[in-house]
Amino acid sequence: xxxxxxxxxxxxxxxxxxxxxxxxxxxxxxxxxxxxxxxxxxxxxxxxxxxxxxxxxxxxxxxxxxxxxxxxxxxxxxxxxxxxxxxxxxxxxxxxxxxxxxxxxxxxxxxxxxxxxxxxxxxxxxxxxxxxxxxxxxxxxxxxxxxxxxxxxxxxxxxxxxxxxxxxxxxxxxxxxxxxxxxxxxxxx
Numbered sequence: 001x002x003x004x005x006x007x008x009x010x011x012x013x014x015x016x017x018x019x020x021x022x023x024x025x026x027x028x029x030x031x032x033x034x035x036x037x038x039x040x041x042x043x044x045x046x047x048x049x050x051x052x053x054x055x056x057x058x059x060x061x062x063x064x065x066x067x068x069x070x071x072x073x074x075x076x077x078x079x080x081x082x083x084x085x086x087x088x089x090x091x092x093x094x095x096x097x098x099x100x101x102x103x104x105x106x107x108x109x110x111x112x113x114x115x116x117x118x119x120x121x122x123x124x125x126x127x128x129x130x131x132x133x134x135x136x137x138x139x140x141x142x143x144x145x146x147x148x149x150x151x152x153x154x155x156x157x158x159x160x161x162x163x164x165x166x167x168x169x170x171x172x173x174x175x176x177x178x179x180x181x182x183x184x185x186x187x188x189x
Contacts, residue, residue: 004033032082034062036112042071044107054107062112064098064175069108083175087114087162089143089154089186090136094166094177101173110174114165118158127152136186145188154188 012028039057046052065072065081072081081098091114102108118126132155133143145151169175 001035004035032084034084034112042107044103056107056109058109058112060112060115061106061109063108064096064102064106064110065108066098066100066103069098069103080176081108082178083110085111085113085162085166085169085175087165088156088159089151089183089188090139090141090156091159091162092180092182094162095179095181096166096169096175096177098175099173102175105172106174110169111165114159114162116158117160120153120158123155123158124149124152126157127155130155141183142185143188144186150188 008030015028016023035058037057037059039055040063041053042056043051043053044056046054062083062085063081064083065076067078067080069077069081076082079097083096083098084093085096086093096110098108098110102110130152132151133145133148136143136156143151166177170177
């Protein structure tokens with residue numbers, strides 16, 4: 001949690017420094033915060049309807065609680081848990097909401113991204129001779145990274161097709177699609 005709070009603070013500092021006149025006196029509130037790996041104490045149905053408090057560890061998963069779940073903050077009670085499923089640097093990301101099916105089947109969970117099809121090492125081999133940042137720039141996507149190695153490890157070819165992943169998530173009833181977004185900029189550290 002603290003790491004993400006620090007990153008948010010530093011991003012705000014950069015925006016204020018670069019756009020100081022335009023942002024003077026304006027707030028940049030946090031829209032939504034999602035942990036990448038987390039354990040939470042939650043109440044779920046087990047053994048044919050028996051409620052039980054469980055420690056649910058989500059690694060490679062995102063919480064997707066259904067509308068009406070009492071563990072949701074008030075502002076999400078009617079819609080269900082917001083779910084952000086990113087693609088890769090060159091493709092879409094999605095905003096979805098949790099479902100009752102996810103509560104029954106997966107303790108209110110769904111995937112947290114497109115998922116890799118190439119290891120970092122294999123991605124570096126596949127990118128040999130390519131200029132991934134230039135390829136993304138030709139798509140209108142600005143990439144800033146600590147080095148070329150960081151970019152090639154995370155290149156679009158290293159990930160599954162996000163549209164197929166979302167189709168499976170939706171088809172399984174784990175989340176409902178709200179919006180499809182396309183990247184404008186990517187920061188890799």
